[in-house]
Amino acid sequence: MSFNNKTIKTNYHTHMYLCKHAEGTINDYVEEAIKNNFTALGMSDHAPWWGDLKDRSVRMGESDYPIYLKELEDSIRKYSDKIKIYKGLEIEYFKDKEAHYKKLLEEMDYLVLGQHYIEIDNELISVFRIHSVKELTVYKNIVVEAINSGYFKFIAHPDIFLFSRKELNSEILELAEEIIIAAKKKNLPLELNANGIRKGKILVNGEERYRYPRLEFWKLVKKHNASCIISSDAHKPEYLYDEAVKEAIKFSRSLSLKVEEELSFK
Ligand SMILES: [Zn+2]
Ligand SMILES: [Zn+2]
DSSP: OOTTOOOSOEEOOBOOGGGSSSOSOHHHHHHHHHHTTOSEEEEEEEOOOOSSOOOGGGSOOGGGHHHHHHHHHHHHHHHTTTOEEEEEEEEOOOGGGHHHHHHHHHHOSEEEEOOOEEEETTEEEETTSOOSHHHHHHHHHHHHHHHHHTOOSEESSGGGGGTTOOOOOHHHHHHHHHHHHHHHHHTOOEEEEHHHHHTOEEEETTEEEESSSOHHHHHHHHHHTOEEEEEOOBSSGGGTTSHHHHHHHHHHHHTTOEEOOSOOOO
16 A cells, blocks of 8 residues: 555544543544544543643543543443544653653553643743744754653654744754654654644745644655654544545645554554
8 A cells, every 4th residue: 555645544633521622522533433434543632730731721630530541441342343442642741750651651552742831941831832943942852852752652743843933944944853853763653733734724924824734844754754644633523534634634645755544552
């Protein structure tokens, strides 16, 4: 099968109601996946965090975690003859939290790196707000460390650090390239995120483009022939295989990206 011709339907980046900004139970997503002839569905809701992250309104609480686990187990039991369901979480990486990732991996099949914050001078800054070379370098460093940590199955929206950055000079493209090279070395897929497509295009200097996926980043992924994965990043069941996902597949084909259609789990 041609590497740039995604035909297997899978999704490993899926949210549900417990994070408070997605809709639907796990069963709702599983049924939508079955309806679309998916072979595998990975649930990866926003992980609980009992550290310094104050954004409790957009992730499950600590007390929601057992509910998440139970819903996962129930769905796996109910649909085992129809689809493969994997237990995952989307989470940030901070290097002093090793014990936390190890503990989660005792129960989860996988973790997805979703680095939504960076830390500068003991302060957490949203990646949607960073734009200086200094800030973007901090993002690059933490993502490369996360890649090398071995805790993550793939890197969600690796290009999100360019969200607020209009012009990309060679210094910034080099940061992107360092992330791509590190991921390739560890054989970790970089995620082409359909949720960025779902959010629509913006007009910058007379040109329309997505905030993410960022074309310049993905051209570098192609240059290095690094692996990528296409995710819905579904926050509603009907987003699992919607126009945005199909557009992401088209985007990957236009660059002949090396797409991993299925992930393997031990
Ligand atoms: Zn979300
Ligand atoms: Zn997500």
